[in-house]
Amino acid sequence: MASKPVLTPKLIVRTLLFGAIVIALAVLPALIDSYTLRIATGALMWAGLACAWNIVGGYAGYISFGHSAFFGIGAYTTAILMQSNIGASFFVTLLPAILLSIAVAVVIGGPTMRLRGAYFAIATWAFAEMLMQLVTVLDFTGGTAGLSLPAYLNEFFFYYIMLIASAASFIGVWLLIERSRFGFRIKALRDDEPAAESLGIRTNLVKVQSFALSAAITALFGSIYAYWTTYIDPHSVMGPEITDQMVVMVLLGGLGTVWGPALGAVLLWITNRYIWSTFGDTVIYLPVLGIIIALVVLFLPNGLISLIVGRQRGKELISRILGKL
Amino acid sequence: MDLFLQTLVNGILIGGILICLTIGFQLTFGVLHVIDFAVGGWTMLGGYTAYWLVTLAGIDPFISIFLVFALFLLIGRGLGPLIYHVRTSRYARPDLMALAFTFGIFLFMRGGALWLWSYNSRSVDSVLSGQFLSLGPVTIPLMRLSAFILAMMFSLGLFILLYRSRFGMAVRALAQNHDHAGLMGVDVKRVSAWVYGIYTALTASAGVLIATIYSVNPSVGIRYTLFAFFVAVLAGLGSVGGVLVAGLALGLLEAYVATYIGARYSLLIVFGTLYLVLLVAPKGVLGRGI
Numbered sequence: 001m002a003s004k005p006v007l008t009p010k011l012i013v014r015t016l017l018f019g020a021i022v023i024a025l026a027v028l029p030a031l032i033d034s035y036t037l038r039i040a041t042g043a044l045m046w047a048g049l050a051c052a053w054n055i056v057g058g059y060a061g062y063i064s065f066g067h068s069a070f071f072g073i074g075a076y077t078t079a080i081l082m083q084s085n086i087g088a089s090f091f092v093t094l095l096p097a098i099l100l101s102i103a104v105a106v107v108i109g110g111p112t113m114r115l116r117g118a119y120f121a122i123a124t125w126a127f128a129e130m131l132m133q134l135v136t137v138l139d140f141t142g143g144t145a146g147l148s149l150p151a152y153l154n155e156f157f158f159y160y161i162m163l164i165a166s167a168a169s170f171i172g173v174w175l176l177i178e179r180s181r182f183g184f185r186i187k188a189l190r191d192d193e194p195a196a197e198s199l200g201i202r203t204n205l206v207k208v209q210s211f212a213l214s215a216a217i218t219a220l221f222g223s224i225y226a227y228w229t230t231y232i233d234p235h236s237v238m239g240p241e242i243t244d245q246m247v248v249m250v251l252l253g254g255l256g257t258v259w260g261p262a263l264g265a266v267l268l269w270i271t272n273r274y275i276w277s278t279f280g281d282t283v284i285y286l287p288v289l290g291i292i293i294a295l296v297v298l299f300l301p302n303g304l305i306s307l308i309v310g311r312q313r314g315k316e317l318i319s320r321i322l323g324k325l
Numbered sequence: 326m327d328l329f330l331q332t333l334v335n336g337i338l339i340g341g342i343l344i345c346l347t348i349g350f351q352l353t354f355g356v357l358h359v360i361d362f363a364v365g366g367w368t369m370l371g372g373y374t375a376y377w378l379v380t381l382a383g384i385d386p387f388i389s390i391f392l393v394f395a396l397f398l399l400i401g402r403g404l405g406p407l408i409y410h411v412r413t414s415r416y417a418r419p420d421l422m423a424l425a426f427t428f429g430i431f432l433f434m435r436g437g438a439l440w441l442w443s444y445n446s447r448s449v450d451s452v453l454s455g456q457f458l459s460l461g462p463v464t465i466p467l468m469r470l471s472a473f474i475l476a477m478m479f480s481l482g483l484f485i486l487l488y489r490s491r492f493g494m495a496v497r498a499l500a501q502n503h504d505h506a507g508l509m510g511v512d513v514k515r516v517s518a519w520v521y522g523i524y525t526a527l528t529a530s531a532g533v534l535i536a537t538i539y540s541v542n543p544s545v546g547i548r549y550t551l552f553a554f555f556v557a558v559l560a561g562l563g564s565v566g567g568v569l570v571a572g573l574a575l576g577l578l579e580a581y582v583a584t585y586i587g588a589r590y591s592l593l594i595v596f597g598t599l600y601l602v603l604l605v606a607p608k609g610v611l612g613r614g615i
Contacts, residue, residue, distance in 0.1 A: 063421050111604045117420050118360040119607050122554045126600040129551060133593035240547055244432060251425055283443075286436020293429030298407070301416050 022167050029159050037155050041228070043269045044162035045221050046249060048169045050261035052217035053246040058256035059177055060210045061190035062113060065243050066124030069131045070215040072238030073101045074222025079147040079232055080140060090152070090227050094220065101219030102212045109211035110204065125240075132238040146233025149226060158228045165224060169217050174258050176213070186210055190256070241286070248289045251296050254303025263304055268292075327462035332584040333577070338469045340576025342538070345476035346531035346549060347556040348483055348568050349524030355500040355563035356520045358420065359412050362427045365550030366434035367525050371397065371532025372541035373438065376447045386451045387471060390533045394479075394526045401525030404430075405518030431546065438543040448540035449533075472534040479530055480569075483523070487565070496520055500563070528553075548592070555599040561609020571610075 025044075029037055049071070056064050077097035081088040112123050135141045177183035185206045188196035197203050226232050245268065253264025268289070275285050296303065350364050371393050378389040412423045456467040487493040495516050498506035507513045535541070535549070555575050560567030578598065582591045602610070 061418065061421070063424060115603060115607050117418075118424050119558075119603060121362075121424060122360070122558065123600055123603040126551060126554070126596045126603065129547070130593060130596040130600055133590075133596060137589055137593060247425070247428070248432070283436065283439045286439060287433045288436070290429045290431070290433025290436060293432065294426055297411055297422050297426040297429065301414075301422060 018170075022163070025163055026160075029156055034155055037159055039270070039273045041155070041159045041162050042273070043266045044159070044166045045225060046245065046265040046269045047262040048162070048166035048221050049218060049242075049246050050249040050253065050265040051166070051169045051173055052214045052221070053243075054250045054256065054261045055173060055177070055186075055210050055214040055217075057247065057250055058254075058261070059183070059186045059190060060207060061256075062207070062211075063117075063121045063247070064124045064214075065121050065240075065247070066126075066128035067214070067218050067246055068238050068240060068242035069124075069128040070101045070105065070218040071222035071225070071242050072131065072135065072234070073097065073104060073215075074219030075226035075232050075237040076135065076141055076147070076222075077219075078223040078226045079149050082149050082227070083147065084150075094223050097219050097223040098216045101215045105212040105215035106208055109208045109215075113204070113207040113211060125243075128238065128240070128243065132234050135234045135238060142233070144234065146231060146236070149230045149232075151230045152227065158224070161224055162221075165220055170258070170262065172217075178258060182206070182209070187256075244286075244289065248293050250303075251293055252304060254305030257303070257305045260303050260305035263308075267304070328584060331463050332580045334463050334465060335469075335584075336577035336580030337573060338465070338473045338576070339538075339580060340573035341473035341476045342531055342534050343552060343556055343575055344568055344572035345479050345534070346528055347553045347560075347572060348480050348565060349527035350553050351557055351560065351563060351565050351568055352483070352487075352496070352520055353524045354557070355565065356496055357408060357412055357517055359408055359423045359427065360554075360562070361408075361524070362424060362550060363431040363434060364528055364553040365546035365548065366431045367397065367401075367528040368532035368535060368549040369438055369541055369543065369546040370434060371529025372449070372536030372545070373442065373447070373532075374529070375449050375533040375536050376541065379449050379451075386449050386533055386537045387453070387475070390475065390530050393533050394530050397529035398522045398526040400522075402518055402522030404525070405521035406514060408521055409514055409517045431550070435543055435546050438546070442543065444542060444544075446540040446542040447536070449536040451537055454537075466538075468537055472538055476531060476534055479527055483527065484565075486523075492516070492519070551596060551599065555595065555602075558599065558602055558607070559610055564609060567609060 025040075028040060032040065049067075053064065053067055056062050056067075074097040077100055078090070078093040080086070081093040081096065082090065108127060112120060112127070115123050136144055141147065177186060185196070185201050185203075188199065188201055189203050189206055193203055222237060226237065229236070249264040249268050250261045251264070252268060253262065254260025271288065272285050275288065300306065346364070346368060350361060353359055353361055374393050374396065375386045375389050378384040378392065379386060384392070408423065408426065411426045412419055414422065416422045451468060453467040453471055458465045458467055458470060485493075487496060495506065495511045498509065498511055499513060499516055499520075503513050506516075532541070532549075535545070539545075552575060556568055556571045559571035559574060575595070579591050579595055582594045586594070
């Protein structure tokens, strides 16, 4: 924006902080063992996914329960193109995966985003379930048996790919939503749709744009995930648990904030892995997610980030806690 | 033709249970304006409770359904005030927060069921299992018939309660306007909580019936949540009367797809139809209001 100075002290501090985090994450693999590296790779992936969901769920105010569809589209596109009869290399498959997810997002996003609130949530959920059922009955997706990908056993490669994709998503979302007109349009849309419309914002266009952006990022991580795990089936990449985690991570961290989704994602992912290593199974993780979301809604509707960033309630809470020490 | 008639009967029998499953959900939306994402979870828990009662205490599901009804009436009554609190809170978007809240409850139920009972399907047997009634070309399992009759009894009971009692009058007043009902001396919070209790009791009872006919496993929750959405959206959210037609419509759709196209396509077509109905007529096809 022309009226804003390009470099404010706050912005410089933020950029330096972000750079420092990225550099720290870049040298991290040299310091940890391979098991921890896998956890860190997963954390980066979920941070990126939460960031993607936040575009539609947090900034535009449309709670989507269908993002597993895009994750699956990415994963399946990569898996199908890498099958031995086509034999595309991994990086070549990323572009079709992203383009296909954008195409689907534009086609279904337009009509679906005319629906509001719970109707939108139901419609996206129905769409995702429908797509999962479709993948289950089709032949070239491998049906319920799923698909195997050529194995590439280089944990460092996947860590850095996830780091690049995640950092790019965060920078992209920050630039597009916090620093551009597009961001103002999205937020206007969330806060008061008729008012935004009356100001000449083409709300339908903005909705589809944000949905497509979110879908593209989600599909990108789906592609990387498929190559990383080397085996996918309808449930592992399109199951409702994918969306569930994205939703809970963003709600926990803070809807519609830049850092909230990353915070929520990293915390929940580490909790997930901790439960997995302690109880030998992640089944108990689902009820934990459920409890967390219910408690967040009841006591912390602005998410964990409101405890850190200078929101009024966060400040009060912190001063109360500090006062007791 | 025989197959056609048989499918028709199957569809109607299943439709009856779907009506019982959705009617309380509609009431909750009409009164509390909450779309409860946990609806399939209550169904699932009802089924598992019946399973427990039959394996641990040997109580026949057609008797235990009344115990399940009473139990879930109390559970829902206990949870009701929380739902009411979130829905009437001063959050920026209380409707979405209520949605997220019930979604959390649903995750808790689903995960809890996975943890307690693993992925295995459990079915519930009754004295009526394996008995059939032959009507010309059509064979009706007695189990399905009695489940249908029970489901209809529960739904009829709700209609009588709604339209022939003081409590029902209060509920209908709330559906019109919370503030006005409050001014007329209705205890809004209490009535809302009881509505949530009645809803969970009805849905869990439908779950018992479903467990006797099919089986329960932790993933049925998602399936029946989407089925309830389907019926509710087709009927028009909040319309209790429209559920009668919409429930039958879904039962018939599923039965005919399973018979003539193939059972593995039935969910694909059901969810696809739900999506299309939402796009074409989000406000419902069959009417509105309570």
